[in-house]
Amino acid sequence: GQNIDQPTEMTATEGAIVQINCTYQTSGFNGLFWYQQHAGEAPTFLSYNVLDGLEEKGRFSSFLSRSKGYSYLLLKELQMKDSASYLCAYTNAGKSTFGDGTTLTVKP
Amino acid sequence: DAGVIQSPRHEVTEMGQEVTLRCKPISGHNSLFWYRQTMMRGLELLIYFNNNVPIDDSGMPEDRFSAKMPNASFSTLKIQPSEPRDSAVYFCASSFLIAHLSPNEQFFGPGTRLTVL
Numbered sequence: 001g002q003n004i005d006q007p008t009e010m011t012a013t014e015g016a017i018v019q020i021n022c023t024y025q026t027s028g029f030n031g032l033f034w035y036q037q038h039a040g041e042a043p044t045f046l047s048y049n050v051l052d053g054l055e056e057k058g059r060f061s062s063f064l065s066r067s068k069g070y071s072y073l074l075l076k077e078l079q080m081k082d083s084a085s086y087l088c089a090y091t092n093a094g095k096s097t098f099g100d101g102t103t104l105t106v107k108p
Numbered sequence: 109d110a111g112v113i114q115s116p117r118h119e120v121t122e123m124g125q126e127v128t129l130r131c132k133p134i135s136g137h138n139s140l141f142w143y144r145q146t147m148m149r150g151l152e153l154l155i156y157f158n159n160n161v162p163i164d165d166s167g168m169p170e171d172r173f174s175a176k177m178p179n180a181s182f183s184t185l186k187i188q189p190s191e192p193r194d195s196a197v198y199f200c201a202s203s204f205l206i207a208h209l210s211p212n213e214q215f216f217g218p219g220t221r222l223t224v225l
């Protein structure tokens with residue numbers, strides 16, 4: 001994706017906590033979204049932030065700092081089924097720009 | 109609700125042929141998006157519609173690609189003529205945009221896997 005970066009791959013252990021970072025640069029900004037995509041499937045919505053701070057949603061939390069152009073997705077109590085690609089995307093005037101995704105592998 | 113519906117799920121065609129991909133958004137949603145996903149380029153926005161009107165088509169690769177939304181419940185993406193480099197997964201997504209500047213969670217269809225030989 002353009003002007004939006006995230007690590008390509010991460011590996012973590014079942015039961016652990018993992019943080020996936022995302023940085024972006026854009027002149028117009030309405031929100032930052034996180035999507036999960038399992039191999040061969042469509043992306044599904046996980047979380048979004050409009051204002052600075054932490055949004056918690058069960059095992060998943062997302063943080064945003066608009067001044068730093070930075071977000072992270074925090075996954076707690078990792079499960080094998082969390083192995084997937086995680087896409088961050090910023091929205092501007094109704095249009096979303098996606099990062100290339102971070103492939104997370106959860107190992108037993 | 110059945111979610112976003114796309115057809116066909118898989119399409120294999122030969123170079124030069126016309127390809128038409130179809131999408132039915134979630135009922136009540138007012139925005140529709142067409143994306144293309146490849147390993148090399150990730151998830152790219154091709155075009156999006158709001159209230160059936162194309163708002164941004166800057167991602168459409170070239171004149172071979174065209175998209176229409178004749179009504180709130182149907183959209184097509186056409187490639188004519190198709191080329192091997194068009195091989196990708198094409199996703200349609202819909203959302204309900206309250207205001208032009210509001211954030212919008214998008215709901216994705218299952219995608220159409222296109223292979224152009």
